[in-house]
């Protein structure tokens with residue numbers, strides 16, 4: 001049993017170059033957040049099975065992501081980021097999801113953004129709860 | 142650059158190190174990217190061979206204090222100094238704890254009386270990160286660090302994290318840590334850290350009538366302040382530590398027919414420190430820094446019929462000037478420091494009082510070809526110290542050190558040649574050897590002995606993304622050659638211990654005792670979210686063969702006792718998306734040499750296996766549950782002649798393995814952040 005797992009791992013390791021470029025996608029997503037704690041949360045959330053590499057840049061808000069497109073798609077990764085409470089451009093997290101981020105990571109809050117030197121949030125403060133979803137949903141088409 | 146301490150959650154992670162010193166005493170460390178924090182990381186920019194052990198990694202170790210923080214690290218082994226005091230000492234490059242330099246935020250902390258037991262006074266829950274340097278580091282921190290430097294950063298006060306709690310429970314052992322942080326004003330912040338530890342139950346798993354671990358009560362408290370001004374930074378703090386241990390016979394405090402062998406130790410330690418740094422006009426890196434520390438420790442103990450009492454007062458100061466020359470690729474540090482050290486002690490029935498004073502001046506030139514660390518970098522440091530020890534030493538020491546690094550793509554190669562020296566503090570450094578009835582033959586007197594060495598070291602690191610995940614492979618070789626060294630010998634018979642001091646000339650290079658250490662290791666995320674680590678370490682450590690010496694052969698070397706020649710380490714670490722963490726660690730220790738008389742030739746080889754499961758909740762902190770020594774390996778007779786404790790052959794000071802068997806522990810930690 002154990003041996004089998006190790007063998008499987010070894011095969012996986014050795015077969016890596018054969019992935020080639022074909023089933024690997026490299027892309028960036030714009031993800032909102034404030035600080036190092038957000039970075040940790042975003043990267044942790046996006047790093048689901050099939051994702052190979054994640055790196056969220058605090059200053060540009062860009063999440064560079066490399067994944068196997070035969071195992072996971074962009075929607076799946078976005079959903080995972082949303083469920084950790086972070087807004088992705090054109091895919092706003094629900095208020096329930098947003099409420100799970102820590103008090104010092106309330107990145108939609110205008111005051112907090114100002115103190116971290118950030119401009120407008122992806123989720124505009126004047127938009128209502130319903131609009132977030134309409135907004136998020138609309139862009140899927 | 143370091144003044145730009147941001148308020149906000151960031152401080153807790155990447156900028157944690159910026160709380161160290163406004164004058165960086167080390168070459169810039171890469172900031173840890175906690176998002177992909179593998180726990181132990183190598184800095185590509187550091188010119189000196191360094192490993193950074195982050196909080197993530199520290200949480201993987203079972204617990205509890207600095208001496209126990211290296212369970213997941215193959216570079217350092219920690220073992221008991223004896224079977225009664227519960228003191229652990231670390232070995233780095235095959236050399237015992239006192240050969241390393243310990244610094245807190247790059248300020249020298251322990252030495253002398255605290256050089257072994259002091260590690261137990263640094264609670265793991267207070268530590269933010271540890272930088273481990275192999276081999277002598279910067280001359281700015283003094284001429285010691287023969288085996289390397291262990292620099293630990295405590296949790297900073299300039300953080301949004303206002304509180305931290307860590308509660309731990311093991312077999313009969315309980316620990317409490319509380320940290321509270323507040324911002325006094327825009328410029329001043331402060332924190333209070335409290336630690337309590339109790340070993341309340343008498344534990345005798347091997348049924349030898351002696352406690353496997355001492356009954357103990359420890360209480361430490363620290364208050365630190367940090368000032369962040371426009372062009373200056375300052376830190377100051379005070380710490381009080383108190384420890385109370387009872388070891389030896391399980392019948393301590395009970396009525397007995399025959400006299401029992403017991404051990405008690407009480408010690409109080411007071412520490413005070415201040416650091417100040419000013420950025421000067423006229424250059425972006427022009428700055429002046431001062432460091433000051435003072436400590437006083439009072440220790441009372443007995444080991445059966447043997448008394449050991451000591452009082453130590455130590456003051457240290459350092460003034461550092463730093464600037465660029467020509468351009469920002471070249472910088473210099475120049476400065477002066479002093480270390481005044483007064484010890485009054487009674488040990489092995491004799492007086493070991495001494496006064497030691499060190500005054501030093503130093504200069505260090507560093508060159509970095511490119512800001513990203515590519516190409517050639519080097520540090521050339523030199524020191525001149527004057528050391529005076531009462532009635533014994535009055536001497537100048539010249540300490541040159543050269544570190545070179547070459548980075549090319551995935552490769553980093555480092556080399557060093559360094560001089561270092563230290564003086565021994567006879568009682569405290571060999572305290573474990575008081576737990577026996579050997580007659581100590583202080584043939585060289587009880588005054589501190591000077592030890593000096595040359596270290597040659599080279600290391601290579603290869604870091605490359607393979608299948609989009611970082612593969613890290615490292616290897617190093619270090620050779621430390623002593624031209625002055627104190628030798629402790631237990632090989633004569635079971636009744637005596639010999640101390641002998643000797644120096645060797647350059648021509649006797651081949652006869653000099655040495656320590657050779659070679660290590661090879663790697664880590665890779667082989668399965669999704671699962672990091673695999675392995676390491677192999679070889680160590681050969683020799684000393685003067687006193688048996689041969691007494692027969693007139695003055696150049697024979699022998700293997701030291703209790704050195705682990707071959708060590709294999711393997712670790713698996715899984716981090717789940719929902720805060721789940723699973724750790725598995727295994728360390729194989731090959732057989733160690735034991736004293737010639739009274740013991741088997743060599744100890745058995747053994748493997749330590751441990752694991753930990755932790756779960757971080759969104760709002761309720763992190764709980765952890767661990768298993769140590771899963772294979773239940775024990776040294777069953779750690780106390781030789783324990784049935785007749787007042788006979789000559791009684792000896793509790795040769796410990797090669799764990800005394801406690803399988804142990805389960807659990808704990809809870811919680812971070813309180815500003816809403």
Ligand SMILES: [Cu+2]
Pocket residue numbers: 033034035036037038039104105106150
């Ligand atoms: Cu945040």
